[in-house]
Amino acid sequence: MLMTGLGSGIDYESMIAAIVGAERAPKDNQLARQEGMNHAEKNALQEIQFTLNSFRDKVEDLNSSRELQKLKASLSNDDVLSASVDSNAVPGEYSFEVKHLAQAQRDQLFKAPSDTTFNSGNIEFVAGGKTVTVDMATLSGELKLKEETKQQEQHDKTLQKISDDLKLGLDLTDPADRLKAEAILTDDKNPDFDQARLDSYTSQQQTYQEKIDRLDLAKGGAGVTIEELQSAINNHKDNDGIKATLVRSGNDISMVLNAKETGKDNGYSITSSLTAADSSYSAPADAGKFTTYDPAVHLQDPLDATVMFGTMELTSATNKMENVIDGITLNLKAANKPGETVNVKVERDESSVNSTIKSFVEDYNKIIETVNTYTKSSEDKAAALSGNSATRSMVSRLRGVIGAEYGLSNYNTLSRLGITTNREGGTLKIDQKKLDKALEDDFDAVSKLFLGEESQTGMMDKMMLVLDDYHKNGGTYDRRIDQLEINNKQITEDREKLDSRMEAKTLSLRAYYARMDSQISQMNQTQNMLVSMLM
Template sequence: MVGITGIGSGMDIDAMVSALVTAERAPKESQLATLEKATTTRITSIGSLKSAISTFQTALGELTEANKFQGRTATASKADYFSVKADTTAGVGSYDIQVKQLAAGSKVALAAVAPVNGEPATFGGGTLTVSIGAGDSFAVAIDSNNNTLAGVRDAINKAGAEKGVSATIINDEQGARLVLTSTKMGDGADISVATVADAAGATGNTALSTLDFSAPAKPTDPTITDPPAPTSPSAARMITRAQDAEISVDGFVVKSASNTVDSAIEGVTLDLKAATPEGEAANVAVSLDTAGVKGSIEKFVEAYNKLIGIINSETKVTPIGEGKTPVTGALVGDATARGLLSTIRNELVNVQGDGAIRALADLGITTQRDGTLKSDTAKLDKAVANNFSEIATLFAGENGLATRLDSKLKPYTETGGILEQRNKSMTETIDKIDKQREDLTRRITALQERLYKQFNAMDTLVGQLTNTSNSLLASLENLPWAAGNKD
């Protein structure tokens, strides 16, 4: 119906209907837009508040448990020889460490295999068993599919992967030979190879027993060279004997089948890298992790200030000039924000205990005019150095500040908590606004149609009346007594 102009009356019906519809729609649309903007802003503000609380809770998590204050740091005076770390069971102290030797795995070179009559060596069929010390071994079957040196290498690599054994081929003046390497360390974990021929298996030009190797016993006489020299240039030989790591801790000898030594000093793990020079030692110092605790306290202050900053900005009223409406935060007058702020501040000023550290102020942490915290680094350092155990009492444990604060904050951030319920309620408000807009659109459409019908009916009536009037006037003008009629 839009676009129809009053034919009978000459009135602009479109403009009249549009003006009436706009007058009806505008107030409600403005109301809904204002509510939507305010609600959306509050949703954003509540989201920022929840994020800041979560960050603060993460910082509190580093201070809630007493064992967080039992951390240890360990340092080595010579990091080239080993690295060190300590857990909470390590005793505070200093230790002199000498690394006599590193743990090593076995490495052997099997006998050289020369070509036969110009043809590459091939082996008879059978079984090849690789042993790593006395209690660990694996076997590979040798047949026509893998009876070359490369085939044996591949079979060992496939079967020995889980055992930590790998094979490669080296070519020297004597021919080609397999070199086997084991990652298993410790005394006695030497590689041996035993073969059993199978007469019904593959045929070859070289006996499978050529690959046999028996690890020689470790000599008891320290003057004897170990590993022993090969009996001939082409013979199998031990390149590296598997051995334990050996260290000295304050003069006491400790052995380990691994270069990671965690049994020498309680709570301390050494990762050995190289042997120390003869007669030299590296020092290991184990101390309380005061730097870690100080860092956790600084994170606490930083996260708290972020939270307070968001609360301040969202609840602040900012004047912008005389006679002008001030800028207000989205949570001005909000009971949730007020309650949260009050709860946190009450816990901060709660003094407990009777020692030297009873409140944050004893750590040099004080409240500023805007509600944020300020940390006196020098005073905090002194408190950490002199009253370390009392700091744990202040923050951790059932009645500690961090524990109490975390308990007070959980109702706000937990699933189904205060902030989630607030967000759900505001989201529902947005949904209702959309529904009201749809209802408004239907109502305005119906109004528009009704107005067009009424105006068009009026226009038709005016047209009819005009036509009747014109007809009467014409008839009257034709009457004998009409003025100017000469008939």
């Protein structure tokens, strides 16, 4: 209930609001200030942690030999082959002669006019221990049954649609209801007859019937088409990848079998004897109109790729020869001309390593720049992490790793590679000429600086130890962020308690001033009575 002050004419609510506001303001400001500081610190820590995680990914990449010991291959003729290398390769020059490429077996089953159909015989091939047999009589029967099924399904769907469209509710399993639907479909005297519907139905049924008649060998059907035969071969349940393809030339089609994979051990054996009827065939009596295709024509042997390495013969079932020599993989494209070879030069990929080191420096600098943003205060505002001991410790540890010596070579510190620290800001800078010279003079020493060796820990291992304290779950930053979230929850609870206290204070003041207002009202009434008596 609000205080109206009717008895005294005093604005008690304004007085109560002023008293409560004055009492609330210091604590409210304190909580808001602390909450803002917590949010600012949390956001700053999360952003630094994000840059640390990106840097850690870079360090993890650098801590593998594939990044700092990259090799590249240059070829004298990349039309014949291409080459890829990894860190296991030995720098040097290698000479290869590609004698011939790997190839898959290929056979021409037949060459026939495009409208040819087959009514007897079979195709059989064995590959991967499985036998695939396609018999023309059996295939014709299977395809005929499928077409008959489709024909019946189309008939049933048409009758059901008539029942549904006309809302007749017919049960097509009931012979009487079925006859009603068929009468509507075919009887032009039926009031629900539709000529367009019948024409569409008849056209589709005729299409199915034509295929059925062609596939019905017992009644003189011409047999299966070339395309049906191709589909039967490719989709056979025992076919493990052998593909039948059609090659068209003029009015003729050749069916060609292709092995799944290249290589001499990936071939197949084949037997084929097919009888076809030409386009004018009409009945079995037309004995002169049959053509026999037997046997298949062999087009290409299954072969392994063969490459000469000096006097050594290297073979592969495919045209990709992986690790043919440690760390070197060849991708063959064509055979060499007789007496010619391809020279493959394997050497250090200094430009790639150079770019990797630059990327490392850039990611390190992002950490330092982000830290500087959140730790350096201005005249107007204190930084979110000003005086934050965890961040100071993290930067100190990173700089310790950056400035340490690794090994006893002339290139055992970053500064000797031309990578030094800017006095202002603490970021790194690169003297490119010095870095290029270091990589050229002693590549192995540079690699050992970053990666270490058996008796010496490298920079990347030490850097990982530092970063894991801040990167991993439960690390220094994770624990602090969790604590800040707990603190903010406590602030929310403190604010709720403050609200409760101030509400109680308001009610107490209202009760106090209500009594005062009542007393003043009574005094005013007494005063008015006395004044009236005196008058």
